[in-house]
Amino acid sequence: xxxxxxxxxxxxxxxxxxxLSYQSGYATAWAPPSSLSSSLPIRQPPTPxxxxxxxxxxxxQSTSSTDLESLHLTPELTMMTNAFAxxxxxxxxxxxxxxxxxxxxDVGDEVRVKENKVPGCLSTVFxxxxxxxxxxxxxxxxxxxxxxxxxxxxxxxxxxxxxxxxCTPQQINxxxxxxxxxxxxxxxxxxxxxxxxxxxxxxxxxKALEKEGELIGSGDDxxxxxxxxxxEKREQxxxxxxxxTTEQEIVTTFTPIDNKPMYNTILTTLIxxxxxxxxxxxxxxxxxxxHAGSKGFQGESHFALEVTAEAFEGLSLVKRHKLIYMLLGExxxxxxxxxxKAKSPSEV
Numbered sequence: 001x002x003x004x005x006x007x008x009x010x011x012x013x014x015x016x017x018x019x020l021s022y023q024s025g026y027a028t029a030w031a032p033p034s035s036l037s038s039s040l041p042i043r044q045p046p047t048p049x050x051x052x053x054x055x056x057x058x059x060x061q062s063t064s065s066t067d068l069e070s071l072h073l074t075p076e077l078t079m080m081t082n083a084f085a086x087x088x089x090x091x092x093x094x095x096x097x098x099x100x101x102x103x104x105x106d107v108g109d110e111v112r113v114k115e116n117k118v119p120g121c122l123s124t125v126f127x128x129x130x131x132x133x134x135x136x137x138x139x140x141x142x143x144x145x146x147x148x149x150x151x152x153x154x155x156x157x158x159x160x161x162x163x164x165x166x167c168t169p170q171q172i173n174x175x176x177x178x179x180x181x182x183x184x185x186x187x188x189x190x191x192x193x194x195x196x197x198x199x200x201x202x203x204x205x206x207k208a209l210e211k212e213g214e215l216i217g218s219g220d221d222x223x224x225x226x227x228x229x230x231x232e233k234r235e236q237x238x239x240x241x242x243x244x245t246t247e248q249e250i251v252t253t254f255t256p257i258d259n260k261p262m263y264n265t266i267l268t269t270l271i272x273x274x275x276x277x278x279x280x281x282x283x284x285x286x287x288x289x290x291h292a293g294s295k296g297f298q299g300e301s302h303f304a305l306e307v308t309a310e311a312f313e314g315l316s317l318v319k320r321h322k323l324i325y326m327l328l329g330e331x332x333x334x335x336x337x338x339x340x341k342a343k344s345p346s347e348v
Contacts, residue, residue: 068182072174077163084183094188097155104158107147115330116146118203121196123150125157127204131169131211140215141166142208156185156197160204169208173272177201206329209272213256213265251276262300265331266338273327276309277345284339301336313344 068078087093111126118125127146134141144161148154164172177198180186186194254267260283267281282304305324312320320342325332332338 068179071176071179071182072171073179074163074167074171074175076166077175077179080159080163081179081183084185087184090184090188093185094152097159097185097188098151099155100158100162101148101151101154104147104154104161105145107145111145112147115333118196118200119329120199121148121150121153122190122192123148123153123196125150125153125196125200127157127161127200127207129204129207129211131208131215139168140212141168142172142211144204152189152193153196156189156193157200159185160200164204164208169212170272172208173205175201175205202326203329206269206327209268210261210265210330213268214261249277251279254279260300262331262335263303266303266305266328269327269331270305270307270324274307274309274311276307278348279305279307279309281305300334302339303335303337304339304341306341308343308345308348310345312342313346315344317342 068081073081084093084096087096107126111128113126116126116128118127125146125148127144129142129144131140131142133139143165146157146161148157164175180189180194180197185197189197251271254271256264256267263281263283267279270276270279283300284302284304285300287302307324311323315323321340324338324340324342328338
């Protein structure tokens with residue numbers, strides 16, 4: 001027996017996306033649990049839903065699926081993007097977001113803290129995640145939870161939580177934010193809320209990488225054994241703290257350091273997002289012992305970064321630094337100083 005989760009429009013399964021229960025033979029309705037489990041159980045990536053629709057609807061979904069391939073969406077995001085795109089009017093899409101907001105599980109005050117606050121949103125948004133082992137294949141997947149004091153913003157957060165939970169940090173960071181346009185949700189949003197949505201997605205991507213970086217830095221052999229970065233680490237000589245490159249001269253890996261979560265998170269984030277041709281991070285914290293702010297995060301307070309990436313091409317020095325600060329987000333709140341030398345390949 002197999003029962004899947006249909007996509008709901010204001011609580012009603014939308015035509016073409018309501019999966020049939022193999023036990024009862026009728027369409028089943030699904031909503032997220034009413035409260036967040038204290039154990040935060042792993043949510044597996046959903047099985048693609050079976051479509052029971054007219055030929056015209058099927059043709060629309062097929063075309064959309066082809067267009068969505070380039071956006072690298074998770075299976076759940078693909079399903080929801082198609083569902084929202086098939087809704088004929090803006091008002092119903094708005095209602096669906098409000099319905100999803102009403103079904104988002106509650107969170108405790110421990111989530112509503114400064115470290116989990118999403119910057120640049122019209123409403124106050126808090127989001128955090130845990131990295132847990134998938135019992136089926138042993139991979140480590142991310143599960144999100146959060147809240148917002150704005151109903152529409154909360155609906156957008158619920159969409160992202162449902163769409164990204166149960167996936168690996170790599171899968172999450174490959175998602176292209178342009179899916180909001182493919183889903184026609186952007187038509188429902190003001191420019192301010194659209195920016196807030198992009199900020200939420202950026203924070204959720206960064207948090208996924210931070211959690212992976214913290215686990216790699218913990219020295220847990222079981223965790224490291226399941227990490228792509230750790231596997232590559234063991235396949236090379238651990239003789240340098242400078243990242244290595246592939247034949248295409250794009251940095252793909254670095255040597256993590258045990259019990260250095262800030263160091264590992266900085267390199268993991270910048271390598272994944274900037275795709276640099278060279279990157280070197282030096283921990284100078286020991287040179288500032290006893291100075292104001294030297295405590296940092298578990299003794300990690302001062303770093304020097306040298307990075308070369310095509311993403312810096314055409315950007316001023318100030319904008320390059322701002323880009324790095326934005327990507328590192330909460331890391332910058334935990335350390336005292338980051339010295340940056342950022343160049344484009346043409347400047348090397």
